[in-house]
Amino acid sequence: MNLASLLSKDRVNLSLKPGKKDDVISDLVYSIRKGNDAALIVSTLLKREELGSTGIGKGIAIPHCRSLAVEKLEIAVGRTNKPINFNAIDKKPVSLIFLIIAPPQDPGNQYLITLGKIVQIAKEITKKNLIQKAKTPDEFIAMINEIEKSLTKRK
């Protein structure tokens, strides 16, 4: 399963409004879900953040959870033009956020596999200094696709 195929243009927001960490997470969730479903997802994501920030360092965060509110794996990307405080592992502010929400039932363990893949891709993005590179959502998805291919080849 290819990651870029889980992403669509309308799920990539390259001008996400900067703000407090919780608000930014919430904005991103409400861009794909509404009402009680969104409230449930935000609550669960923030509980995950209580365990330790999902800011993995060098400007990228990957908030994630399983939730009864979704029926399939959903990914959304947000990028702020101004870095925000995410209490990241390296204390550096964050400007690229990958949001991943998975359904509770997940026989093929797609969730953890995809999450692991996004962690790898995020590390490539920081290594090659690509956080602000894509100018459009299409370019962003193409970039993810390329990184994903290069990682598969390496294996």
Added chain:
Amino acid sequence: MSDVVEMHLKLLFDLDNLIADTEEPSYKKMGFQLEEEASLVLVRKRNELLQQLPKEIAQIYEILKKRYRQAIAPVESEFCLGCFQKLPTELITRSQDITTCPNCGRILYWRKK
């Protein structure tokens, strides 16, 4: 089931899955921050949520969680996603009360369209 009870049950279920994931070896290897003390706080929170549920629902939930790890199963096109059995038609027009799968016993959850 009232909306408040339903929301509590969903919060509890999501939280239990979150706690379960943090115990997965493949998850631990990914390198996300996981503070031991904070996970105790989450366990306390889930116990609080459990206590806020009506007693009989809390009991069913705990029994099912022990048996299946996941006490709730979403319904998708008339199938219980816990045991993948088709649900009888009379269940599809669900009542106000908590509904369990006649085959596996899991608490059924219909997603809002």
